[in-house]
Amino acid sequence: MEQEKVIQIRDLKVYYKQYRKNIFGKKRRHQVLKGVSIDVFEGEILGLAGESGCGKSTLAKAIVGMNKDIEGEINLKYSDTQMVFQDPYSSLNPSKKIGWLLEEPLRVDKERKWTPKERKEKVLEIMKAIGLPKEMLERYPSQLSGGQRQRVSIGVALMRSPKVIIADEPVSALDVTIQAQILQLLQQLNRDLGITILFISHDLRVIYQICNHVAIMKHGEIKEYGIPYEVYRNPQNDYTKELLTAAGIK
């Protein structure tokens, strides 16, 4: 089945600035991604795995345009790509109520003007989708548990009905039962709303559970790409083997 590509990345290189050692020193930059090429197909969940510091988040940030110093090609089918961050404790503004946080993406929407009534309706719709009671709208993030906060973060990302969501380690900061609930929510969004998800994680088991494709990264390069079942059964790359052994899968 030939599917359409929503994100097409060709030979992407990302640089980070390195601080000068002294004021007369040369400005240097550090290459974090060394030519990454990857496709994300419409309606799938792509898992991106790899050790800490291998450039997973850098790739995600490059896709949404938060990294400016890049070379290579990024083709996006939909311009509105939203992101869910790892730490639900710092990704929600602590001085705002949940209702305000959910409404904010609509308030700053440049595409169209939302009337207050439309915003309220949309908020209620999303609250239903993320499975939180509407009494929570009046609460502050500090009054919510980690899992509830992560649901709100996902809700904020969903507000403008994006077609693609990048989830940067969305379950790493949560305990196992809550992890399962959040994964279920992501799968449900993928199935019901047809949202493409780029799922970043260092947990190979989680990726096996929910992803259609998996890409293994190391040192800013993609080492292996394929369907999780096949990759896990028959890893081609040494690093993948190592990773699978470390995770206790093989």
Added chain:
Amino acid sequence: MKKFFSLFKKNKATGERNTFLLLGVIITGFILLMVIVGLFYTPYNPTKMDASAKLQGISFKHIMGTDNMGRDVFSRVMYGSRITVAIATFTILIGAGIGTIIGALTGYFGGIGDEITMRIIDAMLAFPSLLLSLVFVSLFGTGTYQVAIALGISFIPSFARIVRGEFLRCKNMDYVEVARLQGASNIRIIFVHILPNTVGVLLSSVMIGFNNAVLAEAGLSFLGIGAQPPHASLGKMLSDAQGYLFNRPSYVMSIGLVIVLMVLGFSFLGEGIKRIKN
């Protein structure tokens, strides 16, 4: 309103009472009441002299005694604390207002502009704020407004610093990135997303700043630079009274006491607010 009163009750979780807040509200409330009543009513005319009642002690007739020209000290305190409070408020409005904007912009955008502004502010902080305001007073001339503006300018650096620090802390938080991804403008991120998170710190430094402003105004008036007669500010009255420290101590002390109470009330209030936030 109910929420306001519940702040004074014992905290059920810790069993502690916010004593600072309670004392702060009571003392500050008392001072503000005095200022507000003083707008409409004073027991005596604060500028009316009475040669037959010079330098009297504390009595029912004059609860803080009378000064060297026979004026009722309590009436003058009611009248004078209004000017002191007004100068301090105006100073904080200028200092905190401009300081916050400078701190927010430099902290958020960073870069060469931040570097230059911060070096200027370092240079301003190197001088004692009283000395700095003396310089500004010598530029603007003396008088109530001039003093308020001079003090306000000399208060800008400390506020700019505090706010900048808070912005540096907040600007790399994920929620700022989220807001940026949603397409919020920089101005919106600064004032709508980040600024509310600095309110706690800002509020307690406003309270401390208010105290410093009251003291600085008293200091300037003491040097004869503040409010000019017939206007009376607390500092001015204190400097008038210092000559009678030994033959009529109650005169100096009652004025000093009001200044102390004013400063104490606001420090307690600031501390109390800090504890609510924690």
